[in-house]
Each structure stands twice: as C-alpha cells, then as structure tokens.
Amino acid sequence: MVIGIIGASISGLIAGKRLAETGHDVTVIEKSRSLGGRLKTVELDSLNLDVGLTHFDVSTNTFGTFVKQQLEKGSVQKWTKDFGLYDGMEVFDIDPNSDSRQRYTGTNGLQSLAESMSRWVDIKSEEQAGGLTYIGPDRGKKRSWMINLTDISVFECDAVILATSAVQAYGLLQTAQNRTESRRIIRHIDDIRYDGCFSLAATYDSQEVPDWKGIECEKSALKWISNESSKLDTDKTALVIQSTPDFYRKHAQKSEEEVKEMLLEEASNIIGSWVLRPQSTHIENWKYFKTKNPINEYFMELELEDAPLALIGDYLGGSSLENAFVSGYNLSEYWNKKYTEVTA
Ligand SMILES: Cc1cc2nc3c(=O)[nH]c(=O)nc-3n(C[C@H](O)[C@H](O)[C@H](O)COP(=O)(O)OP(=O)(O)OC[C@H]3O[C@@H](n4cnc5c(N)ncnc54)[C@H](O)[C@@H]3O)c2cc1C
Incomplete structure (x- = not known):
C-alpha cells in the first residue's frame, strides 16, 4: 500500500x-x-540542548527493546544519580536507592532518536x-x-x-x-485537552557546571530544571528550565522576553543568582505539552x-x-x- x-x-x-x-x-x-x-533539540553555543522532552523512563518490553538497541548504538545513555527535589523552600538530594526509576536521555540531543x-x-x-x-x-x-x-x-x-x-x-x-x-x-x-508549558534553554559563560543533573520542583512556577551539560562532554554550563502548566496558562500571552525573565527569576530562587546572567537563550512555547x-x-x-x-x-x-x-x-x-x- x-x-x-x-x-x-x-x-x-x-x-x-x-x-x-x-x-x-x-x-x-x-x-x-x-x-x-516534541522531541526537539536546539543548538546553542555549539551545544545540543533538549527543549522538548529532556529524559524518559521505560516500563514496557516493546519500548524497552527499542531503548536497549539505542543504548547499544550509543544514541541513548542512562542518566543516573544526582537528582534533586525543590520543595518550595530548599533543594534536597533525591536518594538514588529510594528512586527506582531508571532515567534515560540522548547522547547528543533526543531529536536524533527520531x-x-x-x-x-x-x-x-x-x-x-x-x-x-x-x-x-x-x-x-x-x-x-x-x-x-x-x-x-x-x-x-x-x-x-x-x-x-x-x-x-x-x-x-x-x-x-x-x-x-x-x-x-x-x-x-x-x-x-492539553496542558501547555514553556521551555527555556540557557548557556552560561565562565560558570562552573552544577554537580546535579536535574531538579524536580514543587510549589514553584517551575516544573523541572535540567542540567543539560551533564548529558554532554562539555565544561560549559547549559540548562533547560521548564515551567508548570499553571504558569503557562497565566502567561501564555506575554512576550518571550517577559516570560524569559520570569523563568530566570524563579530559577535564581532555586539555584542561585548566577542564573540571571545567561550568555545565550532560546525559548520554546509548547501549546500541546501533555494530554490531560x-x-x-x-x-x-x-x-x-x-x-x-x-x-x-x-x-x-x-x-x-x-x-x-x-x-x-x-x-x-x-x-x-x-x-x-x-x-x-
Ligand atoms: C517540554 C516537554 C517535556 C516533556 N517531558 C516528558 C517526560 O518527562 N516524559 C515523557 O514521557 N514525555 C514527556 N514529554 C512528552 C513527549 O515528548 C511526547 O509524549 C511525545 O514526544 C509525543 O509524540 P507523538 O508521536 O504523540 O507526537 P508529537 O511529538 O506531538 O508530534 C506531532 C508531529 O505532527 C506534526 N504535525 C501536526 N500537524 C501537522 C499537519 N497538519 N501537517 C504536517 N505535520 C503536522 C507536528 O509538527 C509534530 O512534528 C514532554 C514534552 C514536552 C514538550
């Protein structure tokens, strides 16, 4: 056919x-x-950063077999340990022994999987x-x-x-x-129905790469901060900052510049004021982020x-x-x- x-x-x-x-x-x-x-990778200062999905886990044999093949080919890597949880006040290390999920990500951007x-x-x-x-x-x-x-x-x-x-x-x-x-x-x-979200990719000059891989956020306008440098072989700091659907609903009509500033401000409360001074940024507006x-x-x-x-x-x-x-x-x-x- x-x-x-x-x-x-x-x-x-x-x-x-x-x-x-x-x-x-x-x-x-x-x-x-x-x-x-929604597997989207953008190049910023010669780094491939995931502004769509940043990582995933596996629960079925069908998908597991595919991911195993991609691991063997080297296009996917296991992304383990060093994740944090922000509870609205401070960041805690997530105990790798209590978190049984195996996270996977790409070796040079997840778009290459597609x-x-x-x-x-x-x-x-x-x-x-x-x-x-x-x-x-x-x-x-x-x-x-x-x-x-x-x-x-x-x-x-x-x-x-x-x-x-x-x-x-x-x-x-x-x-x-x-x-x-x-x-x-x-x-x-x-x-x-769908939730929306914003994703902001940001690179930093002369900023030491953080020692965590990602931070899940609660009681915040942010849902997730990904340390994209930890996926890549680089000593340059690059983050992807994702908003919550609530934040998206409130600010979907604002300009990219306003949204960017608000996201950076939120991230600075969590990981420090250095976040406010990016070298380069890219913002992605996801109207269809996830199905409700x-x-x-x-x-x-x-x-x-x-x-x-x-x-x-x-x-x-x-x-x-x-x-x-x-x-x-x-x-x-x-x-x-x-x-x-x-x-x-
Ligand atoms: C920021 C973000 C974070 C995410 N985090 C996670 C996560 O942590 N874990 C997880 O499992 N999933 C996550 N997801 C969701 C995951 O990425 C999606 O579930 C998955 O990629 C959806 O794939 P899909 O095949 O349904 O189609 P989509 O990726 O939605 O692709 C649809 C395609 O159709 C094209 N298209 C639409 N209309 C037309 C037309 N008329 N003509 C031609 N082309 C058209 C679009 O351009 C697009 O390329 C996340 C997504 C985003 C955006």
Whole structure:
C-alpha cells in the first residue's frame, strides 16, 4: 500500500519504519523543518540542548527493546544519580536507592532518536497537511485518499495515519467528515485537552557546571530544571528550565522576553543568582505539552475496508514518549498482519 503519515513524531516514525520494512511505500508529511515533534533539540553555543522532552523512563518490553538497541548504538545513555527535589523552600538530594526509576536521555540531543528512524521512509518536511479527501470505492484509477497540502498540491495514498496531537487530528478529520465512522472518532477525540508549558534553554559563560543533573520542583512556577551539560562532554554550563502548566496558562500571552525573565527569576530562587546572567537563550512555547485526559486504547481506526485511516500518538494509551512509541508500534503490528498479505 502507499501510506501517507501526517506528523514526523516518534509515533509516526516508528509506525512508518515498521510498515516500510514489510514492503509498504511510506511517506511522512511534516509541517516543520525538523523531525521529532516534541522531541526537539536546539543548538546553542555549539551545544545540543533538549527543549522538548529532556529524559524518559521505560516500563514496557516493546519500548524497552527499542531503548536497549539505542543504548547499544550509543544514541541513548542512562542518566543516573544526582537528582534533586525543590520543595518550595530548599533543594534536597533525591536518594538514588529510594528512586527506582531508571532515567534515560540522548547522547547528543533526543531529536536524533527520531531522525535515526527516518531513513526507512520518504520525508516531505515543511509540508503542512490542510485536509483529507476520501475518494472511496468508485474511484477509477485513483487511490482511496488525497492528503491536501497547504501549498495546494496533493498526496494520493491508499491509507492515512494521523500521528499528530489530538487537536490537529480533529481538524484534519473534520475535513473528511463525510462518513458516520469519522464522526464517531471526532466525537471521541473532541474531549481531549492539553496542558501547555514553556521551555527555556540557557548557556552560561565562565560558570562552573552544577554537580546535579536535574531538579524536580514543587510549589514553584517551575516544573523541572535540567542540567543539560551533564548529558554532554562539555565544561560549559547549559540548562533547560521548564515551567508548570499553571504558569503557562497565566502567561501564555506575554512576550518571550517577559516570560524569559520570569523563568530566570524563579530559577535564581532555586539555584542561585548566577542564573540571571545567561550568555545565550532560546525559548520554546509548547501549546500541546501533555494530554490531560488520554484515551484508554493505543490507536483508533476508521473501519473502512477500502480506505484505511488510523490515529496514533501519545494521547492514545497515556501521555508519555513511551505511549507515543507503543501507539505507533502497535498500529504497525496490526496493519502489517492485516494488509501485508494483500500487497505481497
Ligand atoms: C517540554 C516537554 C517535556 C516533556 N517531558 C516528558 C517526560 O518527562 N516524559 C515523557 O514521557 N514525555 C514527556 N514529554 C512528552 C513527549 O515528548 C511526547 O509524549 C511525545 O514526544 C509525543 O509524540 P507523538 O508521536 O504523540 O507526537 P508529537 O511529538 O506531538 O508530534 C506531532 C508531529 O505532527 C506534526 N504535525 C501536526 N500537524 C501537522 C499537519 N497538519 N501537517 C504536517 N505535520 C503536522 C507536528 O509538527 C509534530 O512534528 C514532554 C514534552 C514536552 C514538550
């Protein structure tokens, strides 16, 4: 089958890779220049800093096997010990013996995880899907679906996978809303809500690298401070400071400069006034940071025999990187059984 996947996210890329491995012709359409979605790494003063997800843990065999392969390849590393907890007053060391979670991170930015999966598929980056047209069975030689791109070209395919946030999938499905089936799914995902957050990356000149790796924050406008230098082979200090969803709700309309100053001010209360004097900064506004109310199934599918369409992503099955991965993996497993014999 010719499969069009909208969204070069972790869910879209793992699904695309596995479907391409069994002979399907897969093209991934991505509106941004870079791949990875919320796995986003920016280069600041020659350091690769994670302004999306900064680390993750593993609880399923499906994701665990993938992470083990990435550890062997050297693109992922274990990120252990030396984490702190800020309780609104002071920072405590988290006892590594009481915290059984194994944290993982990239060796040179987590976006490269997504990029490593992209060589199995064709990528159309900087191409935004604006709508879907269902062609249906009376279509002569045409394929079942047309993905309408915002540059007014179209991509014709036999099957579509929406690997975007629920809000973006909702918008795309609305355009194809000529079937009872799509209305059922639309009703289901209409209820899904997201929290937002800001991420601020900052580098420092002539500042000793802190001896902690990350600080979880409570009773603060900050959720998490990541010592990005501790992931890299560098003696230059680089942090990523993440806001809480509450902070985002209150300040989403403020200018980047105002948000940056407020985040630095908060961080200075926790780790010291040196934070107020960064060398370089980059701020990222995440409107869809995490799903508040995920759906309890890993993927959803339109039951159209002649025109497969499925939804995947982290809002299906949970709201983590691992859920996004398992969502894409499980759909590819299912479609590979369902459709590969037909195409073979
Ligand atoms: C700051 C931050 C911190 C996080 N921390 C953690 C954490 O500690 N632990 C954890 O497990 N998870 C964390 N996450 C969440 C994790 O990153 C996500 O769950 C996961 O990356 C989501 O992947 P996804 O496959 O669902 O899609 P996404 O990463 O959301 O990607 C969707 C893609 O679709 C593209 N797209 C959307 N619409 C269109 C369109 N119309 N046409 C073309 N392309 C389109 C987007 O550009 C994007 O690339 C964090 C996320 C952020 C932002």
